[in-house]
């Protein structure tokens with residue numbers, strides 16, 4: 707089994723982040739594999755909808771792999787890593803087929819950014835979420851705050867980002883970040899209400915959704931977000947926070 711698994715069946719393309727021993731943290735290989743899987747799905751006529759989830763019962767995704775990315779010290783190197791994943795999430799945000807994050811467990815940091823790049827977010831009931839980057843002295847850096855401003859009203863979005871606080875699925879529902887709380891069985895039933903329709907119907911409605919967004923402006927905002935994150939990456943606050951996690 708690889709670090710990212712793709713299973714296409716029943717008209718559904720399931721992408722599973724498969725590093726449960728690291729709470730499905732994102733490293734360079736995961737970034738490349740996620741990109742590859744999206745390219746495969748785009749060409750498959752038997753995949754009407756994309757579901758991204760995490761392996762195991764503990765986490766959807768715990769964000770960037772701190773044991774790998776803590777070796778990045780300079781703004782230039784941080785920018786390079788951030789841009790690599792930001793380009794994958796930009797592809798995910800503008801993916802021509804509907805995309806759903808099935809939050810099977812904890813989704814924090816970059817894990818919330820992946821979820822935000824999906825059209826819809828469905829959560830199991832006892833999960834923890836959080837744009838916790840601020841507690842590490844950085845901002846989102848993969849496009850997450852840019853996309854959150856597109857998904858929520860700006861006042862809700864800015865509070866989630868600036869507080870860097872964890873929140874649960876019910877709070878996610880209240881803020882409009884989470885659309886439904888389902889266990890796996892109910893989630894799979896819910897998904898079939900969409901896959902009953904031809905892929906052309908789903909892709910046409912997805913295009914209606916995408917036409918609401920100014921594509922060049924969003925990419926410019928993602929690059930600005932990356933500049934902010936990579937500048938903060940060099941601060942002592944960031945390196946000390948990451949070191950505390952590594953040394954825990």
Ligand SMILES: CC[C@H](C(=O)O)C(=O)SCCNC(=O)CCNC(=O)[C@H](O)C(C)(C)COP(=O)(O)OP(=O)(O)OC[C@H]1O[C@@H](n2cnc3c(N)ncnc32)[C@H](O)[C@@H]1OP(=O)(O)O
Pocket residue numbers: 727728729731764765768769770771772773774775812814815816817838839842845846847848951
């Ligand atoms: C632009 C995005 C940005 C970036 O890339 O820099 C970010 O994503 S910043 C945010 C980075 N993520 C975090 O700070 C979260 C760190 N992890 C945790 O807070 C917890 O692990 C949690 C809440 C996700 C799960 O807690 P739980 O108690 O269930 O598990 P453990 O903490 O015991 O972790 C189990 C095992 O996984 C390793 N782990 C977990 N998260 C990460 C991670 N993000 N990077 C690397 N490794 C991670 C943890 O070290 C444990 O490994 P072990 O070898 O068993 O000690």
